[in-house]
Amino acid sequence: MAHRTPAPVRALGAILRALLGACTLLALLAGVPYLLLAVGHQPTELADGTLNLLQQDDGTLFFVVLTCIGWAGWAAFTLSAALEIVALLRRRTAPAISGLRSLQSLASALIGGIVLLAPTAAAAATGGPAVAATASHAAGDSAAAPSPASTASPQASEADQDKWPEHTVTSATELPWDLAEQYLGDGKRWKDIAALNPGLPQLAAGDQYLPVAATIKLPADADAADTSDRGQQHTSQTGTPPTSAELRTDTPASKEKAEEPTSVTVQEGDSLWTIADDHGDPKDWPALYEENRGAPLPGGGKFTDPDLIHPGQKLALPPQLTSKPPASSQEKKEKEEEKEQPPTPDDKDTTKAPEADPGTADEAPETAPDASAPGTPAPVPSGDNAPTQTAPASSSALAPAAVWTGAGALAAALVGTLATRRVLQQRRRRPGRRIPMPTGRPAATEQGLRAAQHPSGFSLLNATLRTLALNAAAAGRPLPALDAVVLHETKVDLHLAEPQAPVKPFTATSADQSVWTCSASSADIAEPEQLSETEMPYPALVSLGWTETGGHLVLIDLEHIGILNLDGNRDTARQVLQAIAVELASTPLAGHLELTALADAAPGLDTAAPERVARIADPAAALTEVAAHTADQRNALAAIGAETLRAARLLDDAAGAWTPHILLAQDLPDHATTSLVDALTAEPRTAGAVITTHAAAALPGLTWTLDCPDAEQPIVLPGSRLPVRLQGLADEHFADAIDLLILAASDSDVPAPTWPTDEDDAETSASSPVPAxxxxxxxxxxxxxxxxxxxxxxxxxxxxxxxxxxxxxxxxxxxxxxxxxxxxxxxxxxxxxxxxxxxxxxxxxxxxxxxxxxxxxxxxxxxxxxxxxxPTGPTVLLLGPVSVDGAVGRIDSSRRNAGTELVAFLALNPGVDHHAIDDALWPGRLVGKEMRNAVVSRTRSWLGKDTDGHLHFPRVQDAGDSRYRLGPQVSCDWTRFQHLARxxxxxxxxxxxxxxxxxxxxxxxxxxxxxxxxxxxxxxxxxxxxxxxxxxxxxxxxxxxxxxxxxxxxxxxxxxxxxxxxxxxxxxxxxxxxxxxxxxxxxxxxxxxxxxxxxxxxxxxxxxxxxxxxxxxxxxxxxxxxxx
Incomplete structure (x- = not known):
């Protein structure tokens, strides 16, 4: 496990840095003038006229000049500090003054450290929420039976009611949905938080801001740590995550110590039961607890509760657990194949170990706790919404969907373009032929795209911005300039470049009216008929990344920025450029825009999206095109009498006149950068922008420069000051996206696949009735x-x-x-x-x-x-809205979707193992057996039994090959269609x-x-x-x-x-x-x-x-x- 400094130490360090900065600032602002007055030589000493430049200087003139230089330096720094303070109060970026950038940087660092003092101290005083180490399990962990940290007796549950993880509200704009996303990974679970806090009516309402300083209890599976960072640090060079034993056991000094570890470090997902199981017998967990009772905990306190262990906590192993080396990854894999943990029943939150019921569990556990074992109080999340560990986005061995985590807008744009192109391919296809579909890595990439997309966000953003344009035109007001747009699941936030009164459907959420918001439920959003008559007011919006907290999508307006310079690590900057390029080439927001790729920027994009992208090899020709475009639009603005581009977009006769033109360039010619910046940043602005990875030092100061870090580190956006994690496309995933777009635009068709013959599916057809x-x-x-x-x-x-x-x-x-x-x-x-x-x-x-x-x-x-x-059994209906007809059991409506998808998957893919099910239902996530077995068990109960008492969804241990498949009485309309059509x-x-x-x-x-x-x-x-x-x-x-x-x-x-x-x-x-x-x-x-x-x-x-x-x-x- 990578070393992580305890929170109190980090807070103390931040406080010391802030105090040092305050002292330094005070010394520079007050101490320097005091010294200049006390020991300096003021110009007044020369006022008596005794100075004679023809005589030898006795030092007076030199010291007077030196003192004047000191006063000038002090005045420059004071001005820089004043600008930073004013900008901070206005929540804006201080204007850059030529010649004072170093002083402005110093003032910004000192003042910023002081401003961060208050939240850091508050965070240290409040303390992080207690995180149950049983929050989630990797697919390869060996939690084979109910453990001391997985189930609870009623008495223990009552005793632990005061030990829930907690969150203290520190902002006036926190919503229940945001908390659920941050701690539980799913905004829809805000109701779980509300159930634990009945005294807060704002939580029960669901859409109200939470009161500042309120302490909110969180479910036991709340995850306050950024597990993805730790997972990335522990990923090996081959991309394979290390085993839990490798992460837990201290590095041995010799082979003998490696075989006999004496301590472990708790990881996310551990419990005393699983640690004891890894190092010997899981029933020895009481000895493990007694060995560490009273030991200090990370962040303060002592270890007195066996039901609550913390990631990073060091546990000494008792003698009975040190005689056996930890289980290897191969041993754990074999365990995984041999047994699966029984799921938690639907109707209970916390239960003791279930009895061996063949109707509810897939396989009996290899080891069960003794009847005399004490209760295990820590509640375990169960159900479809239980959090799962997301694999790090930078690992090359990740499941495809994990690579696209957070890239919801990019994924939705690509998937939407693929869908439209395939519709056109279906139109061109000859009878008896098929459209080409991706295989191999591009096919896996597309699956990841579909799992990560958020198309509903596009619709909300499109509707709110078009409504804003309608109302602004009716009120005679220009569109506001945007520093950033934050897209939530149910609302849109606009961060304005200059504060102003809001225009419907937006309302101001800050005192200075610099942030506007609109919820999806707003009654002020125009009807679709009205929206269709309005153009997108910000066609050059593109997603840049997502917020550090909450993971909300952040978009920027390239027209407002003019020149976006991606500086820092060259590889990271290129990947960010590639992500922006693919989204611009496929986004549905713009309607139409023109992209020019210079030289080798975004290779292949012009072939994949020729309707939007052109490639120019000559830099001079590309710059000439940009200059001509900006000059033409400025002439058009002058002709219609519009002061700004945003005002011109609201005019009735502006349709199609302001198409954005964006230049993609990895490098720019040094001799032309000044003229290019002048053309794009001069007023009035035009519908043009440049995105480049050129060295920032060679660009003028009006460019928007983002320092792309080496790893997944947040950056701060200029203007809005939002901390953002940049999204990027690695070269292999960018190549996959290009291949997908090119294949979906192909005019050729391919031979139809061979359907299974009656002999192939005789076993199914003979017993599967034909739906009438x-x-x-x-x-x-x-x-x-x-x-x-x-x-x-x-x-x-x-x-x-x-x-x-x-x-x-x-x-x-x-x-x-x-x-x-x-x-x-x-x-x-x-x-x-x-x-x-x-x-x-x-x-x-x-x-x-x-x-x-x-x-x-x-x-x-x-x-x-x-x-x-x-039909004599359930029927899987796929040739229309997906449903399962004829299921005799019951299932909660909130869990029906997962059960339906599982049945549909098995109807089309009989005889799969649990890995295939995980990849299909939860792509890109490491799913624990608790979640999978719960879905399987509920689905089995839902489908029920046939008239002979046989399960429609047989247990996996009843199958000769230990594979999942539906019973012979379960029919599918697609299988029947194939038989009848053939x-x-x-x-x-x-x-x-x-x-x-x-x-x-x-x-x-x-x-x-x-x-x-x-x-x-x-x-x-x-x-x-x-x-x-x-x-x-x-x-x-x-x-x-x-x-x-x-x-x-x-x-x-x-x-x-x-x-x-x-x-x-x-x-x-x-x-x-x-x-x-x-x-x-x-x-x-x-x-x-x-x-x-x-x-x-x-x-x-x-x-x-x-x-x-x-x-x-x-x-x-x-x-x-x-x-x-």
């Missing part, structure tokens, strides 16, 4: 279908008698002329219909389906009555068509619809496969029905496929053909209009495909050109 398809709704509008198709009645469904179908006229279908029609046309529906041409002649029949023919091992078609069978595509007859219809009847919406964006990070490849398969089946069935003159059936099939992919022009073309064949011209027009609306919402307006536009030209009547 939902009956056709009486009103199509209730089926999430386009309103223009509501005229089709149930009698017109494919199941109607043949006599009903015969009434529909048979007609040859027009088809585009032969030849490849590549790419979008750029035409709107009005453009298509406005071209006066002659009515098209009868076109050839539509091309036959391009789906592959029946495979050689095509399954034999089952009798019709066997296609639909009532059967239907292989048989081009009436029964094959019926199988395709049954397959489509399972589709209820877009696969995995309605999920939490931060969950199901593992499911993206499966979602894309489902979408492609549904569209292919819908296309095939619609084609078959239309060729058989079953036009209602053709419409039903296409509409059903559009439930999963409404943007698929392949299916929209099927709709057009079916409407035309049924002589439904009005329905054809409405269908075409709907496609235009969908295209307008893709990437702020996607063009109609050439093939679709050509088809509409052939199908829709248009005015003919008159001949004279």
């Amino acid at each position: 398809p939902s009956p056709p709704p009486a009103d199509e509008r209730e089926d999430d279908l386009p309103g223009e198709y509501a005229e089709l009645e149930e009698a017109d469904e494919p199941g109607a008698p043949d006599s009903e179908r015969a009434k529909a006229p048979a007609k040859e279908q027009p088809q585009p002329a032969p030849g490849e029609l590549d790419g979008p046309t750029g035409l709107t529906l009005a453009d298509v219909l406005a071209e006066p041409t002659k009515p098209p002649a009868t076109a050839p029949l539509p091309a036959p389906s391009t789906l592959p023919g029946p495979p050689a091992n095509a399954p034999a078609l089952q009798p019709q009555e066997s296609l639909v069978t009532a 059967t239907g595509l292989a048989h081009h007859d009436e029964d094959g068509t019926l199988a395709l219809r049954h397959a489509l009847s399972l589709v209820r919406g877009r696969p995995f619809g309605g999920i939490d964006p931060t969950r199901y990070a593992w499911a993206e490849p499966t979602i894309q496969e489902m979408v492609s398969a549904i569209v292919d089946v819908a296309y095939e069935l619609s084609t078959r029905c239309r060729e058989a003159s079953d036009f209602p059936g053709a419409l039903w099939a296409a509409r059903r496929g559009l439930l999963a992919a409404e943007e698929s022009e392949l299916l929209h073309r099927q709709l057009f053909l079916a409407h035309h064949a049924a002589d439904d011209l009005e329905g054809l027009r409405e269908a075409a209009t709907r496609l235009v609306r969908i295209n307008e919402q893709l990437l702020d307006g996607a063009d109609m495909e050439a093939e679709t536009a050509e088809l509409l030209r052939n199908l829709l009547p248009r005015p003919t050109a008159r001949t004279r």
Whole structure:
């Protein structure tokens, strides 16, 4: 364990430094003038006129000049100190004065040390909250049974009510959500804190500021230490975290001492039971306690409570525990595979050791405590929200999601761009083919992105800032200049460059009105219809990192900054530049912006995002482009009479006139830096900025310089003075992000994967019932279908008698002329219909389906009555909103999401071990067995048993291979869809068509619809496969029905496929053909209009495909050109 100075010693050091600074400041401000007056020679000594420059000086003139120099130095320092004090009172950065920077730095250091004296002393007096060392466990720890620090008897629980960790409120802006995020890792757990403090109504309300100086009890699993830093320090060179034995045991001086350690150092997650287990017998923990009773604790006090041990505490091992060396990492791994700790039951907070109940525990523990063992009072967090240890972001061996921790905005921007590009890829995909998906490290990186994203924050930020622009324009006020934006889960804070009265929806949270805030529940946020008419007022906002406390995202306005210089460690600065570049290339906030990458800055970004990024190799050309952009915008500002860019953005005629242009440069030519700074920082400011890692010494003083540290150390932002941890992208993760963007923009498709045959899933298929398809709704509008198709009645469904179908006229279908029609046309529906041409002649029949023919091992078609069978067990529904239907047990609604995700994962990935489950449900986190087993146990109880008494979620020890899988009576709509689709595509007859219809009847919406964006990070490849398969089946069935003159059936099939992919022009073309064949011209027009609306919402307006536009030209009547 890395050495950590005790808190009292650190506080004493800070106090001494502050007192020394105060004495130094007093000596400089008061002592220097006293000495100058007492021993100096003042200019008044020369006032008698006796000075003769032609005579030899007796020293008087020299001392007078020396004294004057002293007075000048004192005046300069006094001025610097005064500026720093005024800036401190105004919570602003003191202006830099040329020639006085060294004196300003000295004054700032001295005054800053004095200002920090009060909170440091208060922190020392209050003391850190007591942290139970059982807060979390790494996946490899050997806590195999209830330990002395994991369960409690009722008597011990009552005795320990006064020993909860505590927090003292020191700021007037602390919220319950913030405390839960800081200490529990999840803001949603503020209710747990409120339950422990019933006397505080502000906690019960949840959205009120806490009273200053209030002492708040925290749950036992509250984590006040920054475990990620310690984890990073102990990570080995290969990226593998050390074992608990390596961290606990003092470094031996010899091999014999290594085999017989005499003491250990407590780590986060330890208990007396686990330490005794590592060094001998866990039942010897009482001897370990007796050996250390009364020993001093870190930070003061004595060790008198066996239920509460502290990280950093030294424990001497008794003789019975020193005769066995600590367990090696391999031994612990073997233990992990052999046994899993029983979970804590749902209905109890603290319990004694559970009995061996095969229905609630996965595996029996290898060692159980004696019946005579005393109670173990320390409560253990259980459930889905229990905190877990986050792996350090700098380790190369981390799970992918851990790398992106804190990069919520960057992750959300990338995931949003990937989603949009894949929608377009699905539109271009040929039937029977698939879109390319990442594999290997890029695939793991994408999973990490999806687990770390916070898209809801984007929506809140976008809505609040657009509302601010609306209200500022109505009030005739310019937009405020922003030093920083802090994005919380439920609110947005604006840190202003200059204090001013707030504009709705924001309110001032500081006395000087320098910080504005707006909560997500504010009634002043404008409606979406109003927001759509307003441009983003700060399009150059980009995330820089996150706050040191609370982990809230911090964004800066590049337009306000002008030049952002990333100084300090070159590698860190480059990684920060790469993170900013990727976010700017994919952010949805800006709408549109232009990026220029100079030389080798952000390599590959221009290929990954060509619509925003251009690369210029010549520095002179890049600087000329920046100068031209700034000059053009200043001329435009003068032309409209706007004083500032922020005022111009509020004008009605400003649409598209102020596109930001940002230059990314690792190095800048020295001869051009002055002109570049002048162009970007001169008033009025323009929509331009430069981000560079150039040496700060070579740049003028008006640049915004951030000193990027060597490690994860916080920096202080200029202006707002916020302590921030910078986010960066290491080279390998930056390369992954570029690969993901390039792959998602590819125009090529790939062969479809081979689905499991009936022989492969015979065991599952034989016992898994087929979910009955939902009956056709009486009103199509209730089926999430386009309103223009509501005229089709149930009698017109494919199941109607043949006599009903015969009434529909048979007609040859027009088809585009032969030849490849590549790419979008750029035409709107009005453009298509406005071209006066002659009515098209009868076109050839539509091309036959391009789906592959029946495979050689095509399954034999089952009798019709066997296609639909009532389910006899739970059904996992994935082809729409995710749910589990038919579970006979009960589960708390707050824990249903984790159980549902586990069931969905096992339905698609049967036979996995607990490592795969951890990576899927908790990516990037080291999950203890308590959490995993609790979720597994609750899910098993929720699914229940079948009629024969067999569990629908069997115990892992009952499986021959010790793997997790669902029971044979649990069915899945996707598995059933695959079976029916494979059967239907292989048989081009009436029964094959019926199988395709049954397959489509399972589709209820877009696969995995309605999920939490931060969950199901593992499911993206499966979602894309489902979408492609549904569209292919819908296309095939619609084609078959239309060729058989079953036009209602053709419409039903296409509409059903559009439930999963409404943007698929392949299916929209099927709709057009079916409407035309049924002589439904009005329905054809409405269908075409709907496609235009969908295209307008893709990437702020996607063009109609050439093939679709050509088809509409052939199908829709248009005015003919008159001949004279």
